Amino acid sequence: MIEVKDLRFVYPNGVEALRGVSLKIEDGEFVAIMGQNGAGKTTLVKHFNGLLKPTKGDVYVDGVNTKDVSVATLARKVGYVFQNPDHQLFCESVEQEVAFALKNFGFDQETIEKRVSWALQLLGLTQYRQVSPFMLSGGERKRVALASVLAWDPKVVILDEPTIGQDYAQKEKLRQFIMQLRTQKKTVVIVTHDVEFVAECQPRIILMKNGKIVADGSAKEILTNPEVLLQASVIPPQITQTFHYLKDIGLPTNVIDVYEARETILEFLGETKK
Amino acid sequence: MRFMVARESVEVIKTEKLTFTYAGRNEPSIRDVGLSIEKGEFVILTGPSGCGKTTLCRCFNGLIPHFYQGKLEGEVIVAGLKVNEHPTYELACHVGLVFQNPENQLFALSVEKDVAFGLENLGLPREEIRKRVDWAMKVAGVYELKDRAPYELSGGQQQRVAIASVLAMRPEVIVLDEPTSFLDPLGAKRIFEDIYKLNQKLGITVILVEHRLDLAAKYATRVIVMNDGRVLLDGDPREVLSLEKTRLLGVGIPKATRLYQLLKNDGIPLKSGKVPLTPEEAAEAIKEAFKSD
Structure with missing residues (x-):
C-alpha cells in the first residue's frame, strides 16, 4: 500500500511542485494520474519509489517511510518506467538492458536468462534481443524500458506516459498487459494525458492541478464531469462528448466507452420503437 | 480572347520510387514510395509503429541522406529541389521539422534567441532577422515569452517556441512528428488549432505524423496510411478512416x-x-x- 500524507515538494530552484497532497493507493489498485502539464504528476510518482524525498509530509510504501530507505531498496518493490525512455536506456543491446537491473539485484544467471526471455516475449521484443536500443523507434524503446522494469517483478509498477509513440494495436496490448498485471495483484499507477486510453481501461482517476489533487474517483465519475476536467486541462473522451450532444433526446450522459455507447443506443432504440 | 483562370496547383513534395535502407540494416525502412503533395494540403501521416513514417519525413528535409547514412534509391523533390543535391540548411528554408518532444529541439537561454538561431546561421542581415523573429513569435503566440528561458516554460509553450523557430525560416512545408504527445489534452487541442490556422491563413502545407487522431482528424484534407514501409492507403480522411482495413491495421481511428x-x-x-x-x-x-x- 502507498500512503501519502500532506506531501509538499519544492525543487532546488524554488518551484513548489506539490502543495499538500494526501492519498492512499491500496494493493492491487489501478490508478491513472491525469492533469495539466506542470501539475506535479511526475513529481508525485517519483516519491513512490523514493527518487524524490518530501520537503514536508511523508510517503509510506508498505508502512515504511521512504525517508528511511534507499532508492535501491524501494526499487525492488516499486518499478518506475520513465516518460522518456532515453533517460533510462544506456546498454549496448536490448538483452543487456533488460538484464541490467536483475544483475544489480543479484539474481543468478539462470533466473536472469529466464526473466529476460519472458519480458522480451511479453512485449514483443524478442527479435531485437541483440540490437542496440538506439537503433529502435521511440515506441519500441519505450517497450524496452518497460521490459527492463517488469523483468525484476516489482510489486508496484509505475508507468509515466506509457502510450506516447504507441500505435493503437500496441495500446490495446498495453491495456491487456495492465489487466494481466492486475490479475497478479500488482498495483499499477500510470501518469497519462491519453483520455481515450483511460476511457478504455477505466482505472481510478486522480486529477491534479497546480500541485494539488482536484478530484479523485472512478473513471466514469471523473470523465463525465466536464467542469472538473476542464479545471485540469483535460477534455472528455469523444464518446462522452457525443452523448453530451445527445442529451436532449433523452440519452444518459455518463457513457465513456465505445462499446457501452453502442449498447446504450441499441437499448434506447429498442424502447422507443416499442 | 479568353483567359483561363484556374487555381494553380503547385506540387511542393514529390517522391518517386523512394526506397531507403539505414546503414547496418538489411531491410529497407521505406519502399517504393510515390507521393505528390500539393501546396496548402493538410496531410495526416499515420500507420503502425515502425511503418516508416518518421523515415519518410526525414527524407523531406534532407536529414536523409545527409545526416542518416544509408542507401537512398528513387527521388525526393521538395520545393523544386532534389533533396540529395542540396544541403540541409538550404532545405530548412523550405521544410521545417517539429519534433515530438520540444526539449530535444530547444537549447538557447531565451525564447527569442532560440527562434533566431536558424536565421543567424543563414547569415541574414540583422534587420531581416529581427523582422522574421518578431513575426514568427507573434504568429506562434509566444511573443510575450520572448525573454523567458525555454526550459522554464510549460510543455505547450515549449512546443509553440519550437513551431516559432521553424516558422522563422518561412518554410512552405511544416512536418510535425506527434507534436502534442507530451501535452495535456487542452494544450494539444490548442496546438492543433494553431497549426490549422497556419495552414489556412498562410497556406503552409502541413504534414502531421500522428497516432492519436481524435483531436486532429477534422483538420486534415488527406490521410496517408503506411504499413511496412509502403503507402497503403491515401485519400479523403472520412473515407480512409472508415475503412475496416484501416482499423485492422491498428490505426487509432x-x-x-x-x-x-x-x-x-x-x-x-x-x-x-x-x-x-x-x-x-x-x-x-x-x-x-x-x-x-
Whole structure:
C-alpha cells in the first residue's frame, strides 16, 4: 500500500511542485494520474519509489517511510518506467538492458536468462534481443524500458506516459498487459494525458492541478464531469462528448466507452420503437 | 480572347520510387514510395509503429541522406529541389521539422534567441532577422515569452517556441512528428488549432505524423496510411478512416467514427452522407435514428 500524507515538494530552484497532497493507493489498485502539464504528476510518482524525498509530509510504501530507505531498496518493490525512455536506456543491446537491473539485484544467471526471455516475449521484443536500443523507434524503446522494469517483478509498477509513440494495436496490448498485471495483484499507477486510453481501461482517476489533487474517483465519475476536467486541462473522451450532444433526446450522459455507447443506443432504440 | 483562370496547383513534395535502407540494416525502412503533395494540403501521416513514417519525413528535409547514412534509391523533390543535391540548411528554408518532444529541439537561454538561431546561421542581415523573429513569435503566440528561458516554460509553450523557430525560416512545408504527445489534452487541442490556422491563413502545407487522431482528424484534407514501409492507403480522411482495413491495421481511428461504424454494422438507420470524425457529427448522425418515422 502507498500512503501519502500532506506531501509538499519544492525543487532546488524554488518551484513548489506539490502543495499538500494526501492519498492512499491500496494493493492491487489501478490508478491513472491525469492533469495539466506542470501539475506535479511526475513529481508525485517519483516519491513512490523514493527518487524524490518530501520537503514536508511523508510517503509510506508498505508502512515504511521512504525517508528511511534507499532508492535501491524501494526499487525492488516499486518499478518506475520513465516518460522518456532515453533517460533510462544506456546498454549496448536490448538483452543487456533488460538484464541490467536483475544483475544489480543479484539474481543468478539462470533466473536472469529466464526473466529476460519472458519480458522480451511479453512485449514483443524478442527479435531485437541483440540490437542496440538506439537503433529502435521511440515506441519500441519505450517497450524496452518497460521490459527492463517488469523483468525484476516489482510489486508496484509505475508507468509515466506509457502510450506516447504507441500505435493503437500496441495500446490495446498495453491495456491487456495492465489487466494481466492486475490479475497478479500488482498495483499499477500510470501518469497519462491519453483520455481515450483511460476511457478504455477505466482505472481510478486522480486529477491534479497546480500541485494539488482536484478530484479523485472512478473513471466514469471523473470523465463525465466536464467542469472538473476542464479545471485540469483535460477534455472528455469523444464518446462522452457525443452523448453530451445527445442529451436532449433523452440519452444518459455518463457513457465513456465505445462499446457501452453502442449498447446504450441499441437499448434506447429498442424502447422507443416499442 | 479568353483567359483561363484556374487555381494553380503547385506540387511542393514529390517522391518517386523512394526506397531507403539505414546503414547496418538489411531491410529497407521505406519502399517504393510515390507521393505528390500539393501546396496548402493538410496531410495526416499515420500507420503502425515502425511503418516508416518518421523515415519518410526525414527524407523531406534532407536529414536523409545527409545526416542518416544509408542507401537512398528513387527521388525526393521538395520545393523544386532534389533533396540529395542540396544541403540541409538550404532545405530548412523550405521544410521545417517539429519534433515530438520540444526539449530535444530547444537549447538557447531565451525564447527569442532560440527562434533566431536558424536565421543567424543563414547569415541574414540583422534587420531581416529581427523582422522574421518578431513575426514568427507573434504568429506562434509566444511573443510575450520572448525573454523567458525555454526550459522554464510549460510543455505547450515549449512546443509553440519550437513551431516559432521553424516558422522563422518561412518554410512552405511544416512536418510535425506527434507534436502534442507530451501535452495535456487542452494544450494539444490548442496546438492543433494553431497549426490549422497556419495552414489556412498562410497556406503552409502541413504534414502531421500522428497516432492519436481524435483531436486532429477534422483538420486534415488527406490521410496517408503506411504499413511496412509502403503507402497503403491515401485519400479523403472520412473515407480512409472508415475503412475496416484501416482499423485492422491498428490505426487509432476517432471514437466518434468507430461508434458510427458499429451502429451502421448493426443496421441502425443513421444519417447518411459524410462519415463523422467529431462528437458533434456523430451525435447528428445518431439523432436521425431516433426520429419517429
